[in-house]
Amino acid sequence: MLILDLWFFAIAGPAVLFAGISKGGFGSGAAFAASSVLAIVVDPGLALGVMLPLLMLIDVASLRPYWGRWHRREAVLVISGALPGVVLGAALYRIASPDFLRLLIGVVSVGFVMWQISVKRGWLRMGQRHMSDGAGLVAGITVGFTSFVSHAGGPPAAVFLLSRGLDKTGYQATSVLIFWAVNIAKFIPYAFLGMFTLETVQANLVLAPFALLGAWLGVRAHRIVPERAFFALTYVLLLLTGTKLIWDGLT
Secondary structure, eight states: OOOOOHHHHHHHHHHHHHHHHHHHHHHHHTTHHHHHHHHHHHOHHHHHHHHHHHHHHEEEEEEEEGTTSSOOOHHHHHHHHHHHHHHHHHHHHHHHOOOHHHHHHHHHHHHHHHHHHHTTTSSSSSSSSOOOOOHHHHHHHHHHHHHHSSOOOOHHHHHHHHTTTTTTHHHHHHHHHHHHHHHHHHHHHHHHTOOOHHHHHHHHHHHHHHHHHHHHHHHHHHHHSHHHEEEEEEEEHHHHHHHHHHHHHHO
């Protein structure tokens, strides 16, 4: 049950604002931190159900500023792979317990931080080898699956897009287009799985201004805010929340 009290909105408001800034200005890699935070205070399925309409609203608000600046071929490849990935995610969700979802979201959160640290330290190499179209389809399947179960499709999309040599704005615009399409594909399965309730709709209405403000700030921050500072905060947040979710899922 989703209790819409002051505590919920004190947590959810900043989390949604943060997601809007991430999706509006820095790709979608960190936006799922909002779902991880919400999953600490409410059932993971409800956290995902609350966030999806808000992420879709952010997508729409972010499309216009980057209109036509995306790379169509890369976007089509990832979206084509993401559709069966969404189906796979829906199949897993039907048999997964709330504790398993907490564990899965926690592992994805901590894994994202470890992946980023590995890239920064040079343990993993990104963008130095042009990945094939087939790799784009495989990345898309991973995007669809992880996006469905945790709204965390950003990292696999980033691996592929950055390897194709996209510039900063081209990468951002392509990410916006990809997740606009993927989130639309997720909406109907989410509805059939009962992840939308009257309470989630009420929460969406209250949190919508945070989503729009975040998207607006993100578009402007794309030009002026150092990515390093923004993502440093993201990594700390994800590491803490991911560890807590793993603990809750196991215990």
